Amino acid sequence: MEIAPADPAQFIRDHTVLTATPLVPEIRLFVASEMLPIWQMTEDEMQQIGLPPPFWAFAWAGGQALARYVLDNPELVAGKRVLDFGAGSGLAGIAAALAGASRVEAAEIDAIAIIAIGLNAEANHTEITALDGDIVGRISTAWDVVLAADVCYEGPASKRIVAWLDDLARTGVLVLMGDPGRTYFPKSGHEKLISYAVKTTTELEDTDLRNTSVWRVTGERDGL
Secondary structure, three states: OOOOOOOHHHHHHHHOEEEEOOOOOOOEEEEOOOOOHHHHOOHHHHHHOOOOOOHHHOOOHHHHHHHHHHHHOHHHOOOOEEEEEOOOOOHHHHHHHHOOOOEEEEEEOOHHHHHHHHHHHHHOOOOOEEEEOOOOOOOOOOOOEEEEEOOOOOHHHHHHHHHHHHHHHHOOOEEEEEEOOOOOOOOOOEEEEEEEEEEOOOOOOOOOEEEEEEEEEOOOOOOO
16 A cells, blocks of 8 residues: 655655756756665665655656657647646646647646646646546547657556557547657557657666657557
8 A cells, every 4th residue: 555755745845856857958847866865766665665666756758759849849739638648747748838738637647746747837837737547548528639658668558558549549639659669669550750869867768868759649550
């Protein structure tokens, strides 16, 4: 059973630093630093204090690429209703809000991430509505654009998520994915829009520079 910190917002502030994002310096996030204890904590140690791994505390490559693309192409989201799925820090959703989206929702299953998204949104003078829980499978008319970055980590989960994103694309939703070549990223059903060299860290990745692409999901897939 997870035991959340008594003051999650203060926990985040104590264990992160508000920092400009490498590929998207317009956006600052509360992220872990090599100098802070949360960076050094293992997954087992996080579980012992009742917390899931702090994926929200890092600017992942796919999210950076997707945020950069949205800011550079604001017409994709301006005046639109946007969902940032598997939002983590909320980076892609913040970019959509800055680019003129009429409403931005950010979906996360991690309760601490929900708090982090709120703090990051406030730090960037944007408004984001958090959706707490598993929304995969929900087909809604509430979204014009769905942003999904770094969501293809695990086989079964990736298959389920990608099938849902396909369904959304087939209803006419613009679905954009940011991915640096994860193992379970699908082999078909998408169109590459752009690639970036994204600065990251060897604490998170196997290299400090990841070639990362933004893809438009077409909903026409041969298989995973």
